[in-house]
Amino acid sequence: MTFLLAGVLQLGQYALNKKSTDTEEYLQVIENPNDKGNYNHVLKIAFESTEGNIVYRGVEYEEFSSKKINNYAYKKGSARGGDVTPTSKYTDSMKTLNKIMISFNDILKSANQNNDEQKIFKGIYEYMVSNQENIANDITEKIKSISLKKGESFIITVTLFDNNTEKYMGNFQLIRNHLARILNEQYYNKYGKTSKGKGICYYCKNEGEVFGFVNTYNSYTVDKIGFVTGGFKQENAWKNYPVCSCCAQKLEQGKKYIRENLTSKFSGFDYFVIPKAVISDEHDEAEFIETLEEFEKNTNFSTQESTKQNLLGSEKDFLEIMKDSKNYLNYNMLVFKEEQSGSVFRILLYIEDIVPSRVKNILRVKDRVDETVLFKNLPGKDNATYDLKFGFDKIRTFFPNNKTEGNFDKSFLEILNNVFTYKKISYKFLLGRMISKIRSDFAREEYVKNLVLQALMCIMFIDKLNLLSGKGKEVQKIMIEKTEKNKKYLDFFENESYKDVFNSDYKRAVFLTGVLTEKLLNIQYKERGSKPFYSRLNGLKLNKNIVKRIYTEAINKLNEYNKNYYKELEYLIGMYMLSEESQKNVSDDEISFYFVLGMSLARFFNEEKKDGEDEE
Numbered sequence: 001m002t003f004l005l006a007g008v009l010q011l012g013q014y015a016l017n018k019k020s021t022d023t024e025e026y027l028q029v030i031e032n033p034n035d036k037g038n039y040n041h042v043l044k045i046a047f048e049s050t051e052g053n054i055v056y057r058g059v060e061y062e063e064f065s066s067k068k069i070n071n072y073a074y075k076k077g078s079a080r081g082g083d084v085t086p087t088s089k090y091t092d093s094m095k096t097l098n099k100i101m102i103s104f105n106d107i108l109k110s111a112n113q114n115n116d117e118q119k120i121f122k123g124i125y126e127y128m129v130s131n132q133e134n135i136a137n138d139i140t141e142k143i144k145s146i147s148l149k150k151g152e153s154f155i156i157t158v159t160l161f162d163n164n165t166e167k168y169m170g171n172f173q174l175i176r177n178h179l180a181r182i183l184n185e186q187y188y189n190k191y192g193k194t195s196k197g198k199g200i201c202y203y204c205k206n207e208g209e210v211f212g213f214v215n216t217y218n219s220y221t222v223d224k225i226g227f228v229t230g231g232f233k234q235e236n237a238w239k240n241y242p243v244c245s246c247c248a249q250k251l252e253q254g255k256k257y258i259r260e261n262l263t264s265k266f267s268g269f270d271y272f273v274i275p276k277a278v279i280s281d282e283h284d285e286a287e288f289i290e291t292l293e294e295f296e297k298n299t300n301f302s303t304q305e306s307t308k309q310n311l312l313g314s315e316k317d318f319l320e321i322m323k324d325s326k327n328y329l330n331y332n333m334l335v336f337k338e339e340q341s342g343s344v345f346r347i348l349l350y351i352e353d354i355v356p357s358r359v360k361n362i363l364r365v366k367d368r369v370d371e372t373v374l375f376k377n378l379p380g381k382d383n384a385t386y387d388l389k390f391g392f393d394k395i396r397t398f399f400p401n402n403k404t405e406g407n408f409d410k411s412f413l414e415i416l417n418n419v420f421t422y423k424k425i426s427y428k429f430l431l432g433r434m435i436s437k438i439r440s441d442f443a444r445e446e447y448v449k450n451l452v453l454q455a456l457m458c459i460m461f462i463d464k465l466n467l468l469s470g471k472g473k474e475v476q477k478i479m480i481e482k483t484e485k486n487k488k489y490l491d492f493f494e495n496e497s498y499k500d501v502f503n504s505d506y507k508r509a510v511f512l513t514g515v516l517t518e519k520l521l522n523i524q525y526k527e528r529g530s531k532p533f534y535s536r537l538n539g540l541k542l543n544k545n546i547v548k549r550i551y552t553e554a555i556n557k558l559n560e561y562n563k564n565y566y567k568e569l570e571y572l573i574g575m576y577m578l579s580e581e582s583q584k585n586v587s588d589d590e591i592s593f594y595f596v597l598g599m600s601l602a603r604f605f606n607e608e609k610k611d612g613e614d615e616e
Contacts, residue, residue, distance in 0.1 A: 004332055005216055006351065007274035009203055009247060011262075014292060028249060029186075030170070032066070033074040033089055033155050035259050040064045041154045042072070043090070043142055045100070045135060046160040047124055047131075049481035054123035056131065057161065059138040059145060072157055075179060083108065084182060085169050092155035093136040093143070100156060101128050107178050117174040124158060187211035187248045188238070192452035195237045203243035207306070209245065212238030216251045217336075218345045261295050264316035267396040267412070269333040269348065273318050278328055287326055289538035294321045296595065306380030311366050313393030324359040330355055333420065335413060347415040351420050362419065365464045366390050369457055372497045374601065378453070390461050392416060394454045398434045405437070415462075424469035425462055428587065433588045435457070438596060439540045449600040456597060460498065474504045475582035478575055485568040488605055506586055507594045512573045513551050514598020515605055516566055520554045525562050533557060544593045545581060550595075551577075 016028075033039050042064050046057040075084035082102030090096050104125040111118055128135060139195070144156065160167045169175050188196040188211040195212030212235070243251070252343035262285060263272040275295075276287040299315050310317040322331055335349040350594050367373070375388040395415055399408035411433070433457040441448045462468050482490050489512065493502045502508050521531045536553055538546050576582075 004274065005251065006203075007276035007332055007462055008254035008258065009250050009290075010276060011257045011274065012250030014289065015253040015257040016250060025183050026176045027033075027070060028253060029075050029084075029179045029183055029603075030254070031074050031076060032069050032073075032260065033072065033087065034066070035587050037087060038151050039153055039155050039560050041146060041148070041152065043156050043340055044140060044159045045128075045139075045156065046159050046166075047127070047303065049120065054120060054127060055217060056127055056135075059135070059142045060159075060385055061142060068168065071168035071170040072155065073175050073179065074155070074157075075167070077103070084179065085175055087155060087157040089168055090143075090156050092137040092138075094132070094157050096217050097128070097132060097136050097139065101125065101132070104128070105488065107174060108213075110178065110181070116192070117172050119476060120160060121174060123191065124160070136450075145315060150407070154448050162593075182249075183249070184211070184245050187214045187243070187245070189213070191234050193234045193460050194249040195235045197238050197242075199238060199242040201247055202242055203247040203250075204244060206244060210238050210242035211245070211248060212241065213249045214243040214251065215239065216255055217347070240562070247463070257448060261292075261298075262318070266312040266313045266314040266316065267393055269335050269413075270337065270403065271314075271323065271333060274324070274332045274334070275322075275455075276328075276330050276332060284328060288329065291321065291329060298391060309389050311391055313391040313396075319359055319363060322354070323356055323363055325356040327356055331359075335416075348409070349417055351417055354420050358420070358422070362465065365461060368497070369461045372396065372457075373495070374498060374604075375453060375457060379603075381415060388457060390457050397454055398437050398458070399450070407442075408433070418467060419462070419465065422444070422465070422467065425467050427468045427471045428589070429464070430459065430468075431455075431587075431589050431593060435596075439592070442537075442540045442596065445534070448596065452593075452596050452600040452602070455593070456501070460501065463500065472585040472587075474507075475579065475584075476503050476505055477581065478505045478579050480572065480575060486572060488574055489569070492604055504586070505576045505582040507578075507582075507590070509573050509576035510571060510591050511592040511601075512576070513547055513554070513600040514595040514600075515602045516554050516569055516573065516598075517550060517595075518602035519566055519569075520557055521599075523558070523561055540592045540596055541588070543588045544586075544591065544597055547595065548577075 040063060042062050044060045044062065046060045048055045048057050072087045073085045074087040075419040077083040077099075082104065085107075086100045086103045088096050088099045088103075104121060108118065108121055108125060111121075128334070139156065157169060159169075187297070188194055190213045196209060197212075198208070199210040200207050201210055256276060257273050262274065263270065265271070275288070276290060279285050279288060295318065298321065310318060311319050325331075330352075331354040333349075333351040333354060334347060336347045337348055338344065339346065369390045370387070377385040379389060380386045396412055399412035399415070401407045401409050411429075413432075415425055417423070438448055438451055438455065439449060459468070463471075480486065480490065493508060495501060502511065517537070520533055524531050524533055533554070537552060542550075551570075555564065555570055558566065564570075
């Protein structure tokens with residue numbers, strides 16, 4: 001966590017330098033209430049100042065505008081109280097209005113001035129107290145009149161029309177002073193305690209006033225007994241983790257910068273990357289800033305199609321920027337989950353020190369897999385074709401989190417971690433999970449060819465990174481002379497881009513048995529409008545004996561139909577099955593997988609069209 005926060009601190013320094021916020025400290029506190037893109041609507045409890053009187057106009061609507069973030073002046077407060085300013089995220093009309101009123105009350109109590117703005121705020125607050133139910137009803141009615149997309153909600157704020165000019169909360173000096181006041185207060189005043197003293201800052205090592213409640217990403221919490229060494233004295237928290245005002249603000253700004261520029265989603269997870277540079281001169285610093293600017297440009301969410309193309313299947317493709325970085329720049333990646341409206345931050349996975357050259361190699365392997373002919377021009381809807389592209393979403397397919405299949409989050413994230421840290425992944429474990437899902441879909445007679453190709457794609461990707469462990473010894477001793485008749489089979493196995501998948505005689509035999517079976521099923525469907533041989537495949541729970549049985553029965557069935565066009569294929573299967581040594585150490589899961597892989601790729605071995613053949 002220390003390394004993570006060092007990177008956050010570095011980004012905070014960059015953000016502060018860029019903003020030049022020396023004279024506007026309050027802006028450092030303001031948060032974007034729509035940082036996740038789901039609060040696109042703003043309801044304004046609007047008042048009007050008329051000859052010194054505050055008059056309620058009603059609840060008005062506007063679309064959220066990122067240009068008005070400082071006007072909204074949102075700052076999240078405690079879970080039990082109101083937010084810091086009278087701008088809140090909507091939960092319930094009455095509850096949200098209560099939060100706004102609590103905020104008004106806090107501001108009025110803490111203000112040490114008695115000017116026009118305070119009179120205005122007092123007038124608004126008193127009106128709200130007297131008419132709370134009516135305003136809540138107005139909010140409810142306005143919400144009913146607005147159509148929302150799934151997951152969207154509202155921000156509720158207060159505005160004042162003064163001489164036909166609408167003033168938002170951020171336009172009032174009272175609010176700005178209030179925000180500036182809490183800039184440091186939030187780091188030492190909490191739980192009804194004050195924790196600050198003279199000490200040496202944990203980060204900059206300078207001696208001075210330090211605070212005890214700096215808690216970036218919940219890295220240091222003292223809200224529960226036992227979290228503080230030396231007894232539960234929250235006011236002494238600064239002695240355990242002393243952070244000065246300057247570094248606390250850098251951490252806050254770094255966190256804010258990460259949320260806005262380096263955070264995205266993939267496969268149902270939130271994650272961010274943190275570039276961390278060892279800067280030794282101005283040249284390094286310039287390159288570091290240049291890289292950050294590349295991330296900042298990547299603000300627009302990608303299209304669904306481009307998301308499918310990138311490795312993580314992420315809304316923002318950070319990896320393309322990471323791979324082109326200089327090698328003095330390392331990256332940390334953190335996968336996290338926020339709960340209770342962001343008050344709970346759980347780290348699910350933390351990967352340290354990802355170097356650009358490693359990312360480049362991983363992406364190079366992805367490109368090689370994508371270019372494999374097996375994944376190109378696949379039959380799609382309406383006679384269209386498409387290319388299958390590898391991404392972690394393909395692995396996620398086999399390691400989902402849903403009520404039907406279970407929760408495989410931990411395994412999925414472990415695979416992600418191992419890929420980026422070059423740790424081995426168990427072939428047996430990976431294949432076991434994949435064939436389990438394929439069997440499940442196969443048993444329901446669902447279309448599994450795409451699923452099988454996704455599994456093959458994942459295995460090839462991890463294997464080409466040399467990360468598969470426990471694959472077992474591959475044996476290939478059967479030498480078959482290439483002829484005109486068998487050429488298409490042998491050429492298929494010798495294809496450079498995937499020949500490693502078929503470097504075992506017995507796996508070739510099982511694969512070709514799957515091809516032969518698919519041919520038979522197609523003929524059966526043409527003849528009878530059904531595929532009764534499907535029931536002879538034992539729900540894809542196969543072993544060597546069952547494959548032999550299927551091989552024999554398939555030939556018999558083809559002969560019964562008088563449509564056995566596959567003599568050469570049957571000969572090859574027989575020859576490859578002779579290799580007894582290659583049958584050792586082949587698991588039943590592998591047998592099942594290679595069999596269904598043969599069924600899925602049978603289209604690569606279409607014969608010259610004959611009656612009833614190769615019909616789907």
